[in-house]
Amino acid sequence: MSTTTQTPTESLATQFERDGFLVLKNFVPGSFVDRMREVTRRDVETLREPIEFEADVKYPGSPDSLEAPGGQTVRRLRQALSRDPVFQDWVCYPPFVELLIQLVGSPVTCPLAHHNCVMTKQPQFSSDTGWHRDTRFWNFQNGELVNAWLALGQERLENGCLKVIPGSHRMMIGADRLNEKRFLAADHPENQSLFETVQTVELEKRDLLLFHALMFHAATRNYSTETKCSVVFTFHGPENSPVPGSKSASFPELILPTP
Secondary structure, three states: OOOOOOOOOOOHHHHHHHHOEEEEOOOOOHHHHHHHHHHHHHHHHOOOOOEEEHHHHOOOOOOOOOOOOOOOOEEEEOOHHHOOHHHHHHHOOHHHHHHHHHHHOOOOEEEOOOOOEEEEEOOOOOOOEEEEOHHHHOOEOOOOEEEEEEEOOOEOHHHOOOEEOOOHHHOOOOHHHEOOOOOEOOOOHHHHHHHOOOEEOOEOOOOEEEEEOOOOEEEOOOOOOOOEEEEEEEEEOOOOOEOOOOHHHOOOEEEOOOO
């Protein structure tokens, strides 16, 4: 379980700057979460595109191909904002926007090219995701982005909850310490001290995890018998923008209304 603590005089922004992540319990209205669960169930059952399948990523545990057993296992429902109005209701939820303003400034912008999805980690054919920074394949003016991870149900180590390396968003990590997929190399001597600081972030339904896009995080496959679902968006402030002509600029961006 995450063990980060906040002193009585410490702001959320200060805690986020120090640790690289925040957990806010019962932050999200239950009506939002219940509708998101309905939409997720519908779109997984009907394989409503756009979808990323576990077979697409070829991580440990993934089916070998779309034609192999488990090849149609959904890993990610892409473009969540186009699936149901509840997702826009969530990203524009005034207490949420006010919190993001504390972290990135105003106005807050939500890029639609990255995340903007429901992550579905299903039993039997889910995969292990190595230690990575989300920015490894993103192209922005700088790495100052915040990810919002909303738990649609209980998240535990058993079903593949996130693990984080606190403070790693401010660390300089050379390319020699990464493997060919830009994950932290498990056998690199300089990475061992990082692995000793890992924290497991267990969540309940309606909990919100905010984490810096430069913070190293990872997750195992789902060893339980129930599907785990999480809604994920990313945000940046006015001093950042996608690099023109890059994949990060291939979709429009949503500027959130200021409460």
